[in-house]
Amino acid sequence: MAKVSLKRLQKGKTGEKGSRDKFITLLLVVAVYGIVQLLVKTGHVSSLIQGLLVPMCVYSLVAIGLNLCVGFLGELSLGHAGFMCVGAFTGAFVSKVLRDSIGNDLVLFLVALLAGVAMAALFGFLIAIPVLRLKGDYLAIVTLAFGEIIKNIINVLYIAKDSNGYHAAFSDAKSMQLDEESTVWLINGAKGINRIANLSNFTIGIVLILLALIIVYNLVDSRSGRAIMAIRDNRIAAESVGLPITQYKLMTFTLSAAIAGAGGVLYAHNLSTVTATPTNFGYNMSILILVFVVLGGIGSLRGSMIAAVLLTLLPEVLRGMKDYRMLIYSIVLIAMMLFNWAPKSIAFRKQLAAKWKKQKTQEEA
Amino acid sequence: MALLEVHDIGISFGGLRAVDDFQISIEKGQLYGLIGPNGAGKTTVFNILTGVYTPDKGTILLDGQNITGKNTMEINRAGIARTFQNIRLFHLLSVLDNVKIGLHNQMQYSTLTGVLRLPRYYQVEKEMNERAMELLHVFELDDVADYQATNLPYGKQRKLEIARAMATNPKLLLLDEPAAGMNPNETKELMETIHFVREKFDMTILLIEHDMKLVSGICEQLTVLNFGQILCQGKTADVLHDPEVIKAYLGE
Ligand SMILES: Nc1ncnc2c1ncn2[C@@H]1O[C@H](COP(=O)(O)OP(=O)(O)OP(=O)(O)O)[C@@H](O)[C@H]1O
Ligand SMILES: [Mg+2]
Numbered sequence: 001m002a003k004v005s006l007k008r009l010q011k012g013k014t015g016e017k018g019s020r021d022k023f024i025t026l027l028l029v030v031a032v033y034g035i036v037q038l039l040v041k042t043g044h045v046s047s048l049i050q051g052l053l054v055p056m057c058v059y060s061l062v063a064i065g066l067n068l069c070v071g072f073l074g075e076l077s078l079g080h081a082g083f084m085c086v087g088a089f090t091g092a093f094v095s096k097v098l099r100d101s102i103g104n105d106l107v108l109f110l111v112a113l114l115a116g117v118a119m120a121a122l123f124g125f126l127i128a129i130p131v132l133r134l135k136g137d138y139l140a141i142v143t144l145a146f147g148e149i150i151k152n153i154i155n156v157l158y159i160a161k162d163s164n165g166y167h168a169a170f171s172d173a174k175s176m177q178l179d180e181e182s183t184v185w186l187i188n189g190a191k192g193i194n195r196i197a198n199l200s201n202f203t204i205g206i207v208l209i210l211l212a213l214i215i216v217y218n219l220v221d222s223r224s225g226r227a228i229m230a231i232r233d234n235r236i237a238a239e240s241v242g243l244p245i246t247q248y249k250l251m252t253f254t255l256s257a258a259i260a261g262a263g264g265v266l267y268a269h270n271l272s273t274v275t276a277t278p279t280n281f282g283y284n285m286s287i288l289i290l291v292f293v294v295l296g297g298i299g300s301l302r303g304s305m306i307a308a309v310l311l312t313l314l315p316e317v318l319r320g321m322k323d324y325r326m327l328i329y330s331i332v333l334i335a336m337m338l339f340n341w342a343p344k345s346i347a348f349r350k351q352l353a354a355k356w357k358k359q360k361t362q363e364e365a
Numbered sequence: 366m367a368l369l370e371v372h373d374i375g376i377s378f379g380g381l382r383a384v385d386d387f388q389i390s391i392e393k394g395q396l397y398g399l400i401g402p403n404g405a406g407k408t409t410v411f412n413i414l415t416g417v418y419t420p421d422k423g424t425i426l427l428d429g430q431n432i433t434g435k436n437t438m439e440i441n442r443a444g445i446a447r448t449f450q451n452i453r454l455f456h457l458l459s460v461l462d463n464v465k466i467g468l469h470n471q472m473q474y475s476t477l478t479g480v481l482r483l484p485r486y487y488q489v490e491k492e493m494n495e496r497a498m499e500l501l502h503v504f505e506l507d508d509v510a511d512y513q514a515t516n517l518p519y520g521k522q523r524k525l526e527i528a529r530a531m532a533t534n535p536k537l538l539l540l541d542e543p544a545a546g547m548n549p550n551e552t553k554e555l556m557e558t559i560h561f562v563r564e565k566f567d568m569t570i571l572l573i574e575h576d577m578k579l580v581s582g583i584c585e586q587l588t589v590l591n592f593g594q595i596l597c598q599g600k601t602a603d604v605l606h607d608p609e610v611i612k613a614y615l616g617e
Contacts, residue, residue: 215480218479218480218481218482219476219479219480221479222474222476222478222479222480222486222490223465223469223472223473223474223476223479223489223490223493224476224479225479226458226462226465226466226469227466227469229455229457229458229462230455230458230466232457233454233455233456233457233458234453234454234455234456236417236437236449236453237449237453237454237455237529238455238466239436239437239438239441240415240437240441240446240447240449240453240530241441241446241466241467241469241529241530241532241533242438242441242442242469242470242533243438243466243469244438245438251476
């Protein structure tokens with residue numbers, strides 16, 4: 001399987017090893033939430049940025065999921081937009097069907113979330129079974145194909161309800177012979193799912209992020225997490241000490257897909273209509289999320305989130321500067337890359353950290 | 366019945382008969398040496414014993430249990446642990462974690478227990494830490510427990526590999542050239558450690574070594590491999606005086 005070269009990438013990176021570091025990340029998320037809420041209340045946040053709050057949570061979530069796969073399991077996936085897509089459509093479908101029977105918005109969202117997460121996990125599991133047993137670059141290729149296939153399948157999937165009950169068709173909507181008067185579309189092919197209840201909000205997004213962070217952090221710092229990282233670091237040695245490789249790979253990949261699915265559910269309920277297009281669920285998106293993970297530092301969840309937030313904000317903030325927008329965007333990408341990975345910058349940051357530590361111990365003494 | 370009984374195993378790679386008609390019988394508590402020139406097939410024997418390769422003939426019995434054809438994980442659980450000629454540590458993890466991974470099957474709790482941080486998590490983790498530190502102490506690695514494995518000096522990495530293997534609580538320990546790349550001082554110290562491990566844990570050890578002098582010092586039995594075949598087998602003193610062995614080694 002595609003081993004991401006962690007040796008090279010993590011040299012000098014501390015990641016988030018200490019439990020204090022993890023705590024700081026959680027605290028940071030809560031602090032950002034508090035500050036943003038305050039700014040929104042006092043009217044300091046433009047409606048443009050407000051509209052980006054939920055998407056930023058979505059991408060952070062998916063990036064956390066992908067980082068589990070790439071950073072801790074050491075397997076490259078180019079299909080996480082596919083799992084997000086599965087989560088989005090399953091969640092939106094469920095909330096649309098159950099909207100009349102469940103009155104409470106939060107409960108409705110939770111049910112949709114569970115369904116979306118479960119379905120994404122199922123897909124992750126099914127994809128992983130054949131692929132993770134093999135060696136080589138199969139996972140990257142198959143996940144890439146999976147994402148595209150899912151997107152295309154949804155574009156030709158029709159499910160509707162009329163006075164005669166539920167109907168479903170594949171690629172040919174006419175074959176359902178719907179009673180036009182009473183038709184309610186649940187999934188209308190390339191037109192996707194419309195009139196989705198607006199159940200997502202920034203608070204729910206932050207709660208989901210915190211939950212995902214806690215799950216991944218606790219997993220990584222446990223018996224199973226050590227096994228996962230052992231498999232990443234040296235598969236042959238991991239086998240030699242009796243670790244069940246396939247089992248842990250399946251589990252981790254499934255969890256990673258499930259987290260991406262949660263991101264999808266959040267995404268869908270922030271829109272009134274969700275469609276599967278190349279920009280939102282295509283491989284471009286998968287690669288964008290991989291960019292968040294790599295830029296933020298493989299194995300660093302905090303970094304993934306920061307990268308996701310910055311790179312989501314940037315194009316919108318720069319919207320006024322039309323011609324220079326993509327130029328600045330690329331420069332920031334390169335700058336982040338250098339800041340995170342250049343040996344000199346790593347050494348410099350280490351020095352700073354050491355200095356800071358020394359000062360602190362002096363103060364404490 | 367010996368702890369390890371190997372009958373007539375063999376394997377080919379393409380046209381090369383890497384190991385043929387290999388047999389060995391190791392009694393419990395023995396320190397046994399497997400020697401031979403470069404490419405003789407020593408590591409291949411280890412790979413067959415640990416299920417990395419499946420032999421095309423022969424049987425392997427560990428403690429009376431037939432383990433032929435089992436995979437590496439099952440064989441480790443059956444009681445064989447090993448180290449590697451080119452060190453294979455979990456290099457990004459700490460020294461302590463490397464040993465704790467060795468304890469994976471010895472001390473257990475479920476993934477959910479870990480994620481939910483149930484009381485059992487804290488209890489088992491504490492036991493694991495204690496047990497791992499004990500082992501690290503034996504190998505004089507307790508003071509570097511929180512180092513990243515990759516940052517250890519070479520000699521300590523080799524020791525850590527042995528500690529990790531010991532953590533799986535094996536019946537038989539296979540060491541593939543543990544002294545490779547060490548200076549004479551480190552080598553001497555390592556041999557003392559191996560000797561100590563054997564005494565303290567009453568461990569049965571099969572040791573691959575290149576250097577005749579080194580093995581003759583600590584092993585009581587030897588098997589000499591040459592071109593995949595057994596050249597000579599028996600008590601160390603007898604093997605060392607075998608004319609065939611002398612010829613093979615002087616002919617190098
Ligand atoms: N997976 C493999 N595929 C093909 N040939 C192999 C394989 N593994 C080992 N060989 C060959 O089998 C022979 C025995 O190799 P092996 O590594 O067992 O030797 P060795 O006795 O351990 O040597 P050294 O002292 O150099 O470690 C060599 O000729 C080697 O090239
Ligand atoms: Mg060898």
